[in-house]
């Protein structure tokens with residue numbers, strides 16, 4: 091009985107919305123509001139934040155790539171091919187490879203780095219160890235059920251790309267690509283949303299190697 095009443099009240103209010111909507115004159119376009127300039131937006135941002143602990147205001151300073159990609163997001167116009175090529179090349183040229191030529195560390199440590207979302211927050215002590223929070227955006231290992239999906243699943247990453255032995259000559263291209271991706275993803279995709287783990291100094295070289303092992307070591311649970 092109660093249910094019938096609720097349904098009929100709902101139906102009546104839906105009907106009245108249609109009546110109201112057909113009476114009102116709705117303009118095709120809302121009136122255009124004056125848009126703030128990029129400099130005005132930055133001024134408001136700078137006035138709204140303050141240095142706190144390890145989180146400093148210089149985080150508001152965009153790199154050229156961030157500035158151009160933000161414009162793309164705001165205007166919806168794709169970046170032109172020449173700019174993409176120039177920006178990706180500059181990022182690629184600045185990638186630093188492991189000094190000892192060994193790209194693969196310990197996958198167990200890599201799993202810890204991938205799981206940790208700590209570091210670089212105002213409440214973190216200066217010099218504390220950063221995590222990478224890969225799971226915030228990717229599925230990685232088979233046992234973790236809590237992960238984001240902004241990025242593609244990395245489960246089976248090395249196996250699916252045919253890496254049987256990361257030290258073998260035939261794995262070289264895939265190993266280098268994976269390092270470039272993690273070191274500075276803009277080297278591969280100019281307007282990628284992935285953090286620049288090496289370039290921005292988020293992870294140490296050892297941590298980068300450990301995350302590489304998580305993705306590429308055949309013994310890693312990612313490749314089982």
Ligand code: HEC
Nearest residue numbers: 222223224226227240241242271272279282283284285301
């Ligand atoms: C803020 C979200 C985010 C985080 C955190 C993140 N990624 Fe990504 N990642 C992405 C997105 C989005 C893509 C794919 C699109 C693009 O950026 O090109 C991607 C792509 C990748 C790729 C390329 C995949 C392929 O099929 O070639 C790899 C490898 C990768 N991420 C590894 C990692 C690792 C390892 C970590 C942690 C150290 C990590 N990502 C952290 C968002 C993220």
